[in-house]
Amino acid sequence: MNLLAQLPLECFQSILQILAHQADVSALATLLRVNKHIASITLPYLYRNLFQKSFHHWKTNEGDSDPPISVKRLLQMLLSHYVTAALVDENNIPKVVALALNLAAYRSTIATVTTNPLDYAAQILHINLHGWAFLNRSIFYPSSLQPDLQEYVNGPEFTVLCSWDQFLPEYERNHSPVIRHEFFRALLHRELTWTLANPILEQLQTLVIPVSDINRYLGVLDRLGRLECVRFLVDEIYSCGPEGVVRVTEEWSAKAQERENKSMGSLVRFVESHTQLFKGQLKIATCHSSSIWIWGTQTCPDDAQIKVFQFLPPATQA
Structure with a gap:
């Protein structure tokens, strides 16, 4: 290992770039344990984009890794560091x-x-916590939740947090336990993202923002001066299944449309305000469907995406 320490910094950084490109998390993690000097040089390559999927999906002698389990362990360590x-x-x-x-x-x-x-948090530049990290039903689903979490999800405190008006009355009557656990995953994603991002908003270059939480990020827009890429995740319910399978009332459709218009308006305002406050900084702004809900794909309307594109630098619209 003394030979490693004697390498010119540029050579060592080239090696680290290759390891990061290959998503060789094991090798990078091993280097963290050599000594503090080597660890301090390695740390940015492992933590600047720590939620990229390739870092949590690898093959081992025992078989393929389980990305959600990998993410859960990382989150435990990271929040403990926070x-x-x-x-x-x-x-x-x-x-x-x-x-x-x-x-x-x-x-x-x-x-x-x-x-x-070691200051792990100072290295984080990209918080792109996507829904795939929460799809493992052996970790975050009813039958496997530990007793205290089961009690919380089924209790009155959690009930208040659930936006029951997003669902048709027949869903609320017939599928309440399922709805609770879908809300649990949506709420977990929303609160995890905020808990991780809020202390370090000033340094972030990429951020995935749940649409249901857009107003909270609008309130701290002035702290996002380094943001270059924002991806909005549609985690609200605007449609409840295929036409003809679920009977949708006019009243519910009107409320869903109103909710969608309000959220999309805030989304567009976020991009518009950011581009005015930090001219030329934001390069990418996209809207994606969430894979959290089981009630079909919730999408971003084309007109909202077009409005967002209009505020971006011309070169990034292609």
Whole structure:
């Protein structure tokens, strides 16, 4: 390892770039354990875009990795670091996040580092936490939730957080347990994204924003001066299944349309305001359907996407 330390910095960085391009997480993680000098050089290559899918989908001698399990372990470690580094008050971590990641139990099993720990959070430039990380039903689904999380999801505190008006009355009557657990995944994604992003908004270059939470990000727009790419994830319900399969009332359709118009208006306003505040900084703004819900694909209307494109630099519209 002494030979590794003697490499010119440019050579070592070239090696790290190759490892990162190949998504060789094991090799990069091993380098973190060599010494603090090597770790400090390696850290950005492992953490600047830590939620890219290739970092959590690899082959092992035992078979393919399980991306959601990999992401869950990373989130446990990262949020523990946030608490240790005083980026987040442990008491302010949303309950749904703390319970889903079993943070209290995890933190009780790790040693608290107090002497010059590596600053993982300072390296993060891209928070692109997509829905695929929450699709593993062996982790985040009814039959496998630990008892305290089951109790929370079925309790009155969680009921208040659920937007029941997004669903037809017949869904609420007949599918309440399923709806609760779908809301759980949507809420978990929303609160995890905010908990991770809020302490480091000033340094982020990429951010995936749940549409249901767009107004919270509008409120901190002035902190997003380095943002180059924003992807909006449609995690609200605007349609409830194929026509002819689900009977949709005119009243529900009108409310869904109103909800969609309001959210899309805020989405467009976010891009417009950012491009006015930080001219030329934002290069990419796209809207994607969420894979969180089981009630079909919720899409972004074409007219909203066209309005967004109009505010971007011409070269990025192609």
